[in-house]
Every structure is written in structure tokens, then in C-alpha cells.
Amino acid sequence: MTGKKKLILSLGSNCDQEQSLATAKIKLRDMFGPDLMFSESVWTAPIGIESCKFLNCLVFTHTSHKLEYIIKAMKHIERTCGNRKRARTNNIVKMDIDVLKYDELILHEKDWSRNYIMELMKECPF
Structure with a gap:
């Protein structure tokens, strides 16, 4: 894919988990189109907060968008799914x-050592 960069996203929700993940997946497919693969979804214990379990998955795709645009778009999708700062303060x-x-740039380095990330990365097609 000339001009396109590899992109890996992590999704997680601890409230209306299945519906929230389904909504995010629709929005991501709208943004990235058919060149998108979702890993299996896994339940995990919360890390660093007291809350219900999280439902997580990874997303693998290619993009021609710049990183800054992707980050803003992901925040917009979070809000579309009902994410609010006030709710976050209540975990x-x-x-x-x-x-x-993003391409060869690794972000959220601590997340890469989490067991569920390492396990779901086995599904990465690239």
C-alpha cells in the first residue's frame, strides 16, 4: 500500500461495554473503510482504577491520514460513544x-507490556 501507514489502535470500555465497542467499530469502519481488521474482544480487569471489567480489542489498518488527525478523530469517536470527562472522574x-x-512510531509504551495487548497482537496481519 503505497503512501499508507500501518495503524494499530486499542479500544476499551467499562460501561455498556459490548454496545460501546460495537458503536466504535461502526465509526471506525466509516472512517477507514473495508481495510480494517478487529481482533477478538477480551474482558480484562481494570488497571489503576476501581471499576467494572473492561472489554478490549485491537484494530489493525492502514491510513494516509496524519497522526494528529487520527488522534483528534479518535477523541471525536470516544465522545460519540458517550465518553464524558465528568464520567471519567467517576471511573x-x-x-x-x-x-x-503509527507506521514505525510506538505510542503508549506501557500498554505494550500488558498481557492482553501481547496476546491480541498475535492476530496482527502485518
Whole structure:
């Protein structure tokens, strides 16, 4: 894919988890089109907060968008899924989308050592 960069995202929700993930997946497919692959979804214990379990998955795709645009777009999708700052202060995370990798740039380095990330990365097609 000439001109396109590899992109790996992590999705997580601890409130209306299945519906929140489904909504985010629709929005991501609208943005990136058919060149998009979702890993299996896994339930995980919260890390660093007291809350319900999280439902997580990874997204693998290619993009010609710049990183700054992707980050802003992911924040918009989080809000579309019902994410609010006030709820976050109460440890309610309707949707959290992190850019883990953009081309060769690794982001959220601590996340890469989490067991569920390492396990789901086995599904990465690139």
C-alpha cells in the first residue's frame, strides 16, 4: 500500500461495554473503510482504577491520514460513544481509543507490556 501507514489502535470500555465497542467499530469502519481488521474482544480487569471489567480489542489498518488527525478523530469517536470527562472522574469509561502504533512510531509504551495487548497482537496481519 503505497503512501499508507500501518495503524494499530486499542479500544476499551467499562460501561455498556459490548454496545460501546460495537458503536466504535461502526465509526471506525466509516472512517477507514473495508481495510480494517478487529481482533477478538477480551474482558480484562481494570488497571489503576476501581471499576467494572473492561472489554478490549485491537484494530489493525492502514491510513494516509496524519497522526494528529487520527488522534483528534479518535477523541471525536470516544465522545460519540458517550465518553464524558465528568464520567471519567467517576471511573466510567464508555470508550477509550489509543493509538498504539503509527507506521514505525510506538505510542503508549506501557500498554505494550500488558498481557492482553501481547496476546491480541498475535492476530496482527502485518
